[in-house]
Amino acid sequence: MVLTSNSRSRVLLTIIVWVATLAFLFPVIWFLLLSLKSPDLIFATPPVFWFKPTLGAYRETILSGYSNQLWNSLLVASGSTAVCLILGVPAAYAFDRFTFFGRKDLLFWMLSVRMAPPIAVVLPFYLVMRRLELVGTLTALILVNLTVNLPLVVWLMKDFFAEVPRSLDESALVDGATRLRAFVNIIFPLAAPGIVVSTVFAFIFSWNEFFFALILSSINSQTLTVAAASFWTNVQLEWHKLAAVSMVTILPPFLLAFLLGRYLVRGLTFGAVKE
Template identity: 45%
Template sequence: MAALVVLVAVLAPFLWLVQLAFRPADRIFDEALGFTPTLAGFTSLLQGNFVRSFANSLVVSTLSTVLSLAIGVPAAYALTRWNFPGRRHVALWILVTRMAPPIAFTIPFFLAYRWLGLQDTVVGLALVYLTFNLAIVIWLMQTFFESVPASLEEAAWIDGCGIWQAFWRITLPLAAPGLAATAVLCFVFSWNDFFYALILTRTQAVTAPVAIVNFLQYEGWEWAKIAAAGTLVALPVVIFTVLVRRYLVHGLTAGSVKD
């Protein structure tokens, strides 16, 4: 019963947003629960630039997540398995990159991107998210790699596998739950970002969170569009999480109980 109450409390704001998205614009603040659903809020989004902004968010978040995993997973494996001088210091400094507030890097990123010509580009925004997601990937995946017995890799070496063959065929499949959980977190952090997308984009690479702000105008707030856009923005994260939910649950609970 308590779990049901918590579930309702957590889902209530999202469900309220969804029903607002289907309300007629002239009844958006009507207290009556009964109304005739309409898709006017969603169809109105197709007439502006929101579709492009939504596509930008998908591309930026996916690209950032893929790059973060491609670079961070091997780095986490190296920090877990290879002993070299200063290994602990390297891991600590990687974590430090996530400790500073985002606003501390705003001016350096802005000036560097203006000089490099990366302002208002999808690639440039993905690279910014990459710098912050890397620390998450490395620290989370280190935990999962440590839970995989090194003896399994040694047995693969005896059977003729190289170091990276054992990594791809033995270690990485066993760490798949952690990989899924890490991928979801990276995608969510990139997808939900508003600050850097606002500072580093203008027109071409504007993402969905920034585009929603354009519906807040001095003449009035377009609540139907805001609700519809908010519902659409939430969908990719929900779909992605549902698709990997089996691995996600294992990944988030791994290491909570020791044998």
Template identity: 40%
Template sequence: MSGYAGQSIWKSLGRAAFLSVAVSFVLFPILWLALGSVKTRNGALAVPPEFIFQPDFTAYTRIFTQGFLGSFQTSLTIALTNVVLTMVLGVPAAYALTRMTGKVQENLSFWLLSVRMAPLFAVIIPLYVLFRGIGLLDTPIAVALAHLTLTLPMAIWMLVTYFRSIPIDLDQAALLDGATRLQVLWIVILPIARPMLASVGIIVFIFSWNEFLLAFILTSRDAQTVPVAVASMAGTMSFDWPLIAAVSIVSMIPALLFVGVAQRHIVSGLGAGAVK
């Protein structure tokens, strides 16, 4: 009995040590950014690093005085627009795919997967030519639509997996009661799928908020997102590390808030499903 207790203690200690290392590995870059954001420019680049210093919050005040708020507003507009478009188009498409049978369903599913697997550079050039032709270059809607080409297939595939786990008997019962397919989706399926919808919304928002390459190619000045603005601050010989670190820290806040709100919806959705 004592041997089993000893093994259990060692397993617990091993799990605790592993989790501590994993958490430290994840949090270290954030901590390093936070420290760099409250140092002077020379202090942030000092070798060896300074761990005892007088905090300087000038970099955070410069976020409001050097035009970065416009980039935050643009990123938020693009991310929220992409979430709305992805959910409005992806939810009905995923539901339709789960209720279809035969070769048509298989071919459509494979086509969606192939689009998501395409190299990003294969998507950028056609989108650039298209948006330039219709006058949408350097606009938030252009970046949101470009993100949609990547997030929509991803969302559909995630939702298809979840919708397939919902018994089709629920659809048939609602149809027998006189409901249309749209009413079945809206009244029966969506309330059950709220946890998954929240999860997909989180993933789409974070992807769109952090995406760099499409935003960099399709924008220049008027619709510059936060990742593009941060990259533009890096010079060839020197760069303002405290300002870059401060913008990076502040850019985490909207994503964390969105995740926090969505998590509450996930919990409420799971609770509602358990009650039902």
């Protein structure tokens, strides 16, 4: 809806747009600047805006001791995403194409799993993993991330499959193809945008995940989010290094979100709202 056509009010609205945008961007920009500061500037009062940037903090973290955490984050996020897709995509196809007893209840149950508080899952999960001697392994992290991302993938993909005309499966079946063949050869390629969107979101959510990783990781399986938070306990807070690790953590989701464009809203709302 058009709020106003008055040109002076439109100037005011334009100002509001840019003030709001800058306000939302400022904290990230401020942290980016922090990551480029030398140690003597991070405690400076008044805060310093103009300085000679250095990549020292990145050299001392990501390029040396913290490359392991970067690698762990990548493995957990991509491993968990892959498992989500393998399990979730066929299920989503069936949820869209078939009617069967319990269909709606199963779908709603999956959604409520996505909403469930992780604290309820993590304690028993921790005890089970302890018994299986999997605490501190990447496998444990990959598995526990499924609880969040598998329902997401199923709901998103179901929505994308619904957009592929049913007449396509139908004609393939009439031509003598099996259901599986019709799915693999015809429907799956047509739902490719959905696969991309699901992959990106499952990846981002696993990548950004902190709570499970904090509890279930050891020093060897630490992810970037846990590494960033662990600076907290250091006696001398090395804010510039913390900021460097944080910027490396922020960058992939940011770029991926940018690439998603109009599919962003759809992914963030599990397909409930489309742009």
